[in-house]
Each structure stands twice: as C-alpha cells, then as structure tokens.
Amino acid sequence: MEVAQQVRWVRIHPLWVRITHWLNVLAVVIMVTSGWRIYNASPLFSFEFPSSLTLGGWLGGALQWHFAAMWLLAANGLVYLASGVASGRFRQKLWPITPGAVLADMRAALKGRLAHDDLAVYNAAQRAAYATLILALIVLVLSGLAVWKPVQLQELAGLMGGYEGARVVHFAAMTLMVVIVIVHVVMVALVPRTLPTMITGRIRSGS
Amino acid sequence: MKKIITPGEGLSQYGKREIESTERRLFLRQGLSLGALALLSGCNVTEQEDVGKMLHVMSGWNDRAQALLFDPAKLAAEYPESAITKPFPFNAFYDEDEVPEIDTADYRLELAGLIRDRKPWTLPELYALPQVSQVTRLICVEGWSAIGKWSGTPLRTFLERVGADTTARYVGFKCEDDYYTSIDMATALHPQTLMAFRFADQILPAKYGFPMRLRIPTKLGFKNPKHIRAIFVTNEYPGGYWEDQGYNWFSGS
Numbered sequence: 001m002e003v004a005q006q007v008r009w010v011r012i013h014p015l016w017v018r019i020t021h022w023l024n025v026l027a028v029v030i031m032v033t034s035g036w037r038i039y040n041a042s043p044l045f046s047f048e049f050p051s052s053l054t055l056g057g058w059l060g061g062a063l064q065w066h067f068a069a070m071w072l073l074a075a076n077g078l079v080y081l082a083s084g085v086a087s088g089r090f091r092q093k094l095w096p097i098t099p100g101a102v103l104a105d106m107r108a109a110l111k112g113r114l115a116h117d118d119l120a121v122y123n124a125a126q127r128a129a130y131a132t133l134i135l136a137l138i139v140l141v142l143s144g145l146a147v148w149k150p151v152q153l154q155e156l157a158g159l160m161g162g163y164e165g166a167r168v169v170h171f172a173a174m175t176l177m178v179v180i181v182i183v184h185v186v187m188v189a190l191v192p193r194t195l196p197t198m199i200t201g202r203i204r205s206g207s
Numbered sequence: 208m209k210k211i212i213t214p215g216e217g218l219s220q221y222g223k224r225e226i227e228s229t230e231r232r233l234f235l236r237q238g239l240s241l242g243a244l245a246l247l248s249g250c251n252v253t254e255q256e257d258v259g260k261m262l263h264v265m266s267g268w269n270d271r272a273q274a275l276l277f278d279p280a281k282l283a284a285e286y287p288e289s290a291i292t293k294p295f296p297f298n299a300f301y302d303e304d305e306v307p308e309i310d311t312a313d314y315r316l317e318l319a320g321l322i323r324d325r326k327p328w329t330l331p332e333l334y335a336l337p338q339v340s341q342v343t344r345l346i347c348v349e350g351w352s353a354i355g356k357w358s359g360t361p362l363r364t365f366l367e368r369v370g371a372d373t374t375a376r377y378v379g380f381k382c383e384d385d386y387y388t389s390i391d392m393a394t395a396l397h398p399q400t401l402m403a404f405r406f407a408d409q410i411l412p413a414k415y416g417f418p419m420r421l422r423i424p425t426k427l428g429f430k431n432p433k434h435i436r437a438i439f440v441t442n443e444y445p446g447g448y449w450e451d452q453g454y455n456w457f458s459g460s
Contacts, residue, residue, distance in 0.1 A: 042350035059349065060453035061262075067455060068265035150346065151283045151425050151460040152276050162284070163344065163352055 008205035012120040017089070018201055020080040027076060028137075028181070030055060030069035035174060037062035044171055067148075074141055081134075094127045102128040116191055119203050129180055136177040143170035266455050273457040279393050283424035283460065286342045291407070292353035297414045298428065300386070300448070306413045307383040307434055314418055320379070320439035323370025330418055334404060336360040336368075341399060343424035345431065346460055348449075357422040359403035363396045371440045379445035380421060383434035388447035390423065390430060391457065399424050402435075427458040 013021075034056050036049035041059040056062025084090040101124035108114040109125055116123060122130065146157035146166035160166040188194050197203055297303050315327035340358040366373060373396060379389040394400060403422040404411055411417045416433025423431055429449050439445075450456045 038350065042347065044350075060449070063348070063455065064262040064266055064453060067269050068262055071265075071268075149273075149276065149460065150344075152278060152281060154281075154284060163346060167350065 009202040010120070010205045011201045012203055013198060013201040014087070014089075015201065016079070016083045016087075018198060020076050020083070021198055023072065023076045024080070027069050027073035028177070030065055031073055031140075032174065032178065034062040034065035034069070038066060039171070044167060070141075070144065073137075077137060077141065093122055094131050097124065097127045097131060116187075116194075119194060119197055129183065133177060133180045133184075136173050136180065139173040140170065140177060143167075143173060146170075266453075269455055270457040273459045274391060274393070277391075277393055277425070277459055279397055281425075283343050283399055286344070286354050288342055288356060290354050291342060291356055295353055295355050295407075295415070296351070298347060299384070299433070301384070303414055305384075308413065309383055309417055309434060311418065314436075316419065316435065317437040318369055318439070319437060320441045321372035321375045322366075322438075322440050325369070333360070333402070333419065336402075337364060338404070339401070340405075341401065341422070341424065343399065343422075345422075345424070345428050347428040348454060348458065356407050357401060357403040357420075358405035358408070359401040359419070359422065361398060362400045362402055362421070363398065365402055366395065366440070375440045376442045377440070377445055379439045379441060380432045380435050381437040381439075382432050383436050386432055386434070386448050387445070388430055388432050388450065389445035389456075390421075390426065394423060394425060394459070397423070397425055425460050427460060429454060430458050 033054050037051075037054035037056045038059065040048045040051070040054065041062075054062065056065050105114055105123050105125035114123060114125065116126070142156060143160055143166045145153055146160055147163065147170055150157045150163040150166065157163055157166050160169045193203075299306070311330055314330050316333060317327050318325040337360060338358055339361060340356060342354060342356045344352050344354050346352040362378070366378070371378075373392060376392060377389045378392060378395040379387065381387045390400075399422075401422040403416070403420050404418065406412060406415045411420060416435075419435045420433040421431050421435065430447075447454075447456065
C-alpha cells in the first residue's frame with residue numbers, strides 16, 4: 001500500500017493530443033475503407049481491394065462516407081496542426097530529425113533492439129515516422145481536394161499534374177500513410193503500455 | 208411579368224414527395240454496406256436509418272459547400288485536339304446495344320416549367336443556333352477521365368432565347384433513355400455549359416447521346432445527360448436518376 005501511494009503519474013499526452021488522435025483514427029478508417037471502394041470503381045493499377053475491407057457497399061455509398069468523413073479529417077487535422085504548433089509540442093517532440101540517427105534507429109528496430117523506455121521521449125525513428133505521417137496526411141487532403149475540385153481548385157491540381165496526376169498523388173500518399181499506420185500498430189502491440197497512455201495520457205514516473 | 212407555371216405536365220410524374228420517399232428507400236437499402244455494418248457492429252435497424260440520414264444530411268451540406276465554392280467565371284481547362292482520348296469511352300447505365308434510336312424527323316425538344324416560350328424545337332431549328340466548340344476533360348464519378356471535343360450552343364444562350372426564368376433554382380433534363388437529372392442555375396449559365404450536337408466534328412453519334420447531350424466540364428460525367436428530349440426550369444428540387452440512389456447532387460468539378 002505504501003509503495004502504491006508513492007507511485008507518481010506524469011501526464012505526457014495532453015487532452016488535445018488524445019482527442020485528435022482518436023478522432024483521426026475514426027476519420028482515417030472511414031476514409032481509407034471508403035476510398036478503397038471508390039478506387040475499385042475504376043482501378044488505377046491492375047489490382048482491386050477486397051470488397052470485404054471496404055465501406056459503403058457500392059460506389060455511391062462509398063462516396064457518401066468519403067465526402068462526409070473528409071470534414072472530420074480536415075477539421076480535426078487543422079485543430080491538431082494548430083495545437084501542435086502553438087503548444088510547441090511539434091518542436092519539442094519531433095525535432096530534430098537527423099538522417100544518421102533515423103537510420104541507426106531503424107537498424108536497431110530491425111534487430112529488435114530499439115529502445116522506447118521513456119514514453120515521453122520519441123526516438124529518431126519515431127520522430128521521422130510521425131513527421132512523415134503528418135506530411136502524408138497533409139498531401140492526402142491536398143490531393144483529395146484536387147481530385148474533388150480539379151476545375152475550381154485547378155491551381156492546386158496543376159501542382160500535381162492536373163486531375164490524373166492528383167489521383168496518383170492521392171493513391172501514393174494513402175499507401176505511405178497505411179504503411180506507417182501498420183508499423184505504428186505493430187509497434188504498439190510490441191510495447192502495449194503505450195496504448196493506455198494514449199487514452200489516459202499518463203505514465204508512471206520513472207517507468 | 209413573371210408567370211409561375213408548374214414544371215410541365217408530362218414532366219410531373221416525378222412528384223417531389225415521390226422522389227423524397229424513393230430517395231429515402233434507396234438510401235436505406237444501398238447507403239449501407241457490409242463494411243458499414245462491420246464498423247458499427249451490433250447496430251439495429253433504427254441506427255442504420257440514423258446513419259443513412261446522417262449521410263444524406265452530409266450530402267446536402269456538400270451540395271451547399273460546392274455551390275459556395277463554384278466560381279461562375281472560372282473556366283475548365285481546354286486542351287489541344289492532339290490530347291483527345293481515342294477511342295472515347297462509352298458509358299451509361301445500360302449496354303451499348305441498348306442505346307436508344309431516335310428519328311431525326313420526329314425529334315422535338317420539349318420545354319416546360321418557368322420558361323416563357325415553350326414551343327417545341329426541331330433539330331434543324333436547334334442546329335441553326337449559334338455554335339461553339341470545346342476540347343475538355345470529362346471526369347466520371349467512377350474516377351476515370353477522357354478528353355473529347357464537343358460542339359453546340361451554350362445553354363445560357365438557349366435559356367435566354369426562350370425566356371427562361373434564370374433566377375429559378377434548377378434546370379432539369381429528361382432523356383429518351385428514361386435518364387433524368389438536374390443542375391443548379393449557376394452552372395446552367397456557365398459559359399462552358401453546352402447543349403452539344405456534335406462530337407469530334409461529327410453529328411453526335413447515338414452512343415454519345417444523339418441528337419443532343421449536355422456537356423458541363425465543371426461537373427462529373429453523370430451530370431451530362433444524353434438523348435435529351437425535354438428541358439424544364441423549376442424551383443422544386445428535381446433530383447436525378449443516380450442522385451436519387453445516392454450520388455451527390457451538385458457533383459461539381
């Protein structure tokens with residue numbers, strides 16, 4: 001009992017991080033599964049996504065989900081980016097990212113020796129992965145806008161080679177995001193105490 | 208003086224209430240999927256209806272957002288003829304061998320609703336209207352796109368000539384293949400919105416919508432009806448063949 005009373009809890013994820021994280025999970029799951037159904041209506045490449053992994057039932061249903069959840073994704077993303085910049089969290093948690101440190105961490109990760117003992121500090125591989133994920137989501141939203149409005153937003157679409165180019169950019173950014181998310185979820189499975197921390201925001205001090 | 212006329216007899220079989228109830232049924236039946244059910248596992252029928260309603264409300268919200276985003280002066284890109292897609296894809300809700308055959312001599316374009324001069328138009332009369340050409344990209348709701356050359360009369364020119372109430376909200380189209388759709392007045396008056404009579408410098412072939420199709424480079428392909436036999440102007444939401452099944456109504460590009 002005395003030991004338990006001495007345990008100190010430290011908050012490492014503020015409330016805005018946890019709320020935007022889980023809203024983003026919901027938005028991304030809807031966007032990806034409905035997006036795969038939309039892709040299947042006219043595949044860019046010589047494969048389709050399994051119907052069982054898609055949302056919407058048919059193209060029209062998938063488009064309804066996609067164009068509903070895009071508002072959640074964009075609004076939540078803007079709140080996240082504004083809070084991350086204003087609070088200094090991005091600078092504090094994700095910076096610096098040096099290629100040497102990232103490569104060293106990735107080698108260590110592949111050997112199963114990557115340390116993530118202090119959950120309050122991200123290693124270089126994590127910093128690179130989270131920063132890339134944020135960038136991938138920004139590119140996804142921008143290329144999505146270009147595919148949605150290639151005439152009204154033709155200047156934006158032009159940066160990606162027009163409508164057809166924006167489709168390819170949208171697909172590539174989706175692929176990058178999904179790969180990072182899969183690695184992220186595998187890492188959470190390997191270090192399971194990170195999961196409750198993203199809900200409560202707290203870690204035991206010194207743990 | 209403006210005279211309010213209900214959207215033409217013969218055009219009124221799609222009553223507003225009927226459209227709404229059809230829309231709802233289709234939403235409930237098709238708006239949800241196994242994927243959605245898996246995501247919302249354990250939900251009952253009432254919750255499914257709620258999800259369908261939520262998606263319907265969001266689609267209406269997206270109509271308003273797109274109307275705000277629509278710039279009546281912004282033109283879709285035009286391409287050189289060398290960029291034209293060959294062969295240009297055929298696409299409809301039926302197979303190519305079911306394309307309607309329309310007799311040139313018997314054809315009349317009917318007008319209805321908030322239009323002053325509702326006399327039917329023959330093809331020679333339509334062909335005598337001022338004609339312009341455009342090489343633009345048609346983007347299908349499915350995702351693919353193709354560049355083609357269409358020639359015809361700006362819809363704006365025609366609507367002004369027949370004395371349409373251009374302050375009305377909608378322009379609706381009824382087609383020989385029982386397709387129907389409708390667009391917002393702002394898009395109807397856009398300079399690139401054409402009543403197209405020709406494709407690739409030839410009389411519009413049957414598979415591309417003989418004798419007249421709408422060509423709107425600022426909207427998705429399914430908002431470009433083919434084989435048009437009636438145009439009406441109205442303030443009552445007319446819906447559309449695909450729109451009533453769940454495609455977003457505005458569907459601007």
